[in-house]
Amino acid sequence: MEKYGNAGYGRKMDIGIQTSSYETHNTGQFSLDVILYQKFIQHSGRVQDVQKADFIFVPFFFQPILHFQSQQHCKSTNSIVFGNKKPLRITRKVLNTVILPEFLHSLLALLRHMKATKQTVLMSLSRTPGNNYKESFFSSEFRESLHNFLFVGIENWENKYSNVLMVPYPAIFHLRGKDPPTISFANRTTFVYFGSPRTKMHSARKAPTSKTLRQAIVDELLLEKRASKEILLQGTFSKMNAYTAMERSVFCIHPPGDSPTRRAFYDSILLGCIPVIFSGRAYTPFGWTSSGLAIHLDATPRPLGIVSALLKVPVVDIQSIQSNMLRAMQSLQYSFLQDEESDAFGFLLRAIQQRNCPSCS
Numbered sequence: 001m002e003k004y005g006n007a008g009y010g011r012k013m014d015i016g017i018q019t020s021s022y023e024t025h026n027t028g029q030f031s032l033d034v035i036l037y038q039k040f041i042q043h044s045g046r047v048q049d050v051q052k053a054d055f056i057f058v059p060f061f062f063q064p065i066l067h068f069q070s071q072q073h074c075k076s077t078n079s080i081v082f083g084n085k086k087p088l089r090i091t092r093k094v095l096n097t098v099i100l101p102e103f104l105h106s107l108l109a110l111l112r113h114m115k116a117t118k119q120t121v122l123m124s125l126s127r128t129p130g131n132n133y134k135e136s137f138f139s140s141e142f143r144e145s146l147h148n149f150l151f152v153g154i155e156n157w158e159n160k161y162s163n164v165l166m167v168p169y170p171a172i173f174h175l176r177g178k179d180p181p182t183i184s185f186a187n188r189t190t191f192v193y194f195g196s197p198r199t200k201m202h203s204a205r206k207a208p209t210s211k212t213l214r215q216a217i218v219d220e221l222l223l224e225k226r227a228s229k230e231i232l233l234q235g236t237f238s239k240m241n242a243y244t245a246m247e248r249s250v251f252c253i254h255p256p257g258d259s260p261t262r263r264a265f266y267d268s269i270l271l272g273c274i275p276v277i278f279s280g281r282a283y284t285p286f287g288w289t290s291s292g293l294a295i296h297l298d299a300t301p302r303p304l305g306i307v308s309a310l311l312k313v314p315v316v317d318i319q320s321i322q323s324n325m326l327r328a329m330q331s332l333q334y335s336f337l338q339d340e341e342s343d344a345f346g347f348l349l350r351a352i353q354q355r356n357c358p359s360c361s
Contacts, residue, residue, distance in 0.1 A: 003028030008035035009174060009336070015243050017271065021181035022173040023336065029169050029263040030126040032154060033061045035334050039345050042338050055120040055150070055352060058107060060100075092132075100136035108145055117148070120356055124152040125164075150355060152348065165351050168332045168344050169263035172243075173270045175335040175343065183272040183329070185322050191230035192307060193249035193273065194221055195242050195264075213278060213299050214255050217306065221253075224307045231307070246271045250318070251295065251310050254278075266332050269293060269325050274318065276310065292324045 003010045003026055010026035017024070037059040040046065047053055088094050111117055125133060136142065137151060138161060146163075153164045175181060196214050218233065225231040232245055246252055252268035253276050254261060260279035268275050278299035297309055335343040341350075 004031050004034050007038035008033075008170070009334075010172075015172075017243055017247050019181060019183055019247070019271075021175060021179075021183070022270070022333075023176050024172055025174060027170050027172045027174075030154075031170050032152070032167065033059050033124050033126050035170055036124050036152065036345070036348075037061075039334075039338070044339050050114050050116045050119070053116075053119055054356060055122050056111075056116060057122045060103065060123060061126075096133065097135045100133070101139075101141070104136060104142055104146075119148070120352070121146075121149045122152065122352065123149060125154065150352065165348065165355070167348055168266045171263065171266045171270055171333055173267070173333055175330065175333060175337075178337065178340070178342065180326070180330050180342075181270065183326065185272055188248050188250045188272075189230070190232045190245065190249040191228070192221065192224075192251050192253065192276075192310060193232045193234075193245050194218070194253035195234040195245065196255070216302060216304060217253055217255060220303050220306060228307075243267065243271065246273045249273045251276050253306065255299075265294075270329055270333055272322065272325060274321050274325070276306070293321060293328060295321070 005011065006025065008027070008031040010028060010031070012023065012025050015024050036057070040057045050056065088098060090099070111121065123137075125137070137146065137149070149163060151161070151164045152167055153161075154167060154169050194217060196218065221231055221233055225233065232249065234242060234245065246264075246268050250273065252264070252273040254265050254268070255278060256262070260277050261275070265275045265277065275294040276297060277294050278297050295310065295313060297304065297306065330342045331344055331347045333343060334345055337343070340346050
């Protein structure tokens with residue numbers, strides 16, 4: 001559980017990056033629940049009287065529960081019993097279809113008992129909204145009951161849910177102070193970087209035709225690598241060489257995860273490497289239009305034409321995206337400072353205030 005320890009930031013580690021602006025921790029990409037919980041309980045604006053609260057934060061710890069039950073030493077305690085029913089092994093499906101609905105019924109009863117039916121109820125979703133919660137938070141059974149709920153989700157790229165506020169994945173980089181990070185865009189010796197442990201980094205002998213996007217990317221970049229030393233591919237890598245590679249690269253390739261981006265999308269921005277994503281349209285990652293922070297490529301053609309497309313990007317456009325990344329970095333990471341207004345948590349609080357009182361800003 002070390003990724004969820006230390007208030008959700010995980011243990012401190014040294015990965016050899018050059019910038020001294022960040023403190024680097026082994027932060028789990030799904031540790032949002034824990035980080036927000038610790039931020040809220042220590043916040044100076046916290047009140048004990050529910051009637052005086054502008055909103056109520058309810059932690060659930062969805063992903064830490066899954067992580068905990070999967071550990072070998074926890075195998076004997078990875079089941080749950082409701083009433084007289086048979087014990088159920090805790091799995092993602094059981095969490096979604098049994099535990100979360102039961103939790104919501106109990107939570108709604110508690111809120112009624114506390115006479116807290118008018119305040120906004122804030123809950124964080126460790127994973128992207130949609131299929132992960134379709135039997136609970138976004139089911140027809142609870143739609144009416146959860147009208148005053150606001151969910152904090154890692155990405156809401158389709159904008160399917162009006163009650164989801166989008167926030168970044170927790171990156172491993174956290175600012176020590178109030179000043180923005182100092183990132184250099186000079187001396188970036190690698191033009192394109194792609195690291196993917198899920199694909200075979202074999203030698204491509206012919207033009208890539210793979211239907212799998214990740215493998216198509218690898219096959220194409222392997223062919224391009226023969227003619228250029230400015231292309232870096234990693235199939236097996238440590239955090240140290242992956243992040244130092246990002247820090248010295250101009251472009252970082254990011255095939256989709258649960259959405260058009262993944263956690264490394266935020267890592268690369270924080271290190272000044274322009275993300276290259278495969279999305280048919282721009283979307284808004286946490287207050288920024290993705291077209292201002294990334295390069296969009298089409299995922300359908302084979303070959304993809306990655307390097308030739310990136311070589312055609314005007315220098316002025318590259319500099320514009322780098323400038324945007326510098327301005328966005330603070331709001332795309334969770335700093336160690338309590339009550340910090342410029343990091344992702346401060347941005348979240350302002351977004352909640354705007355939702356609760358549009359005329360107050």
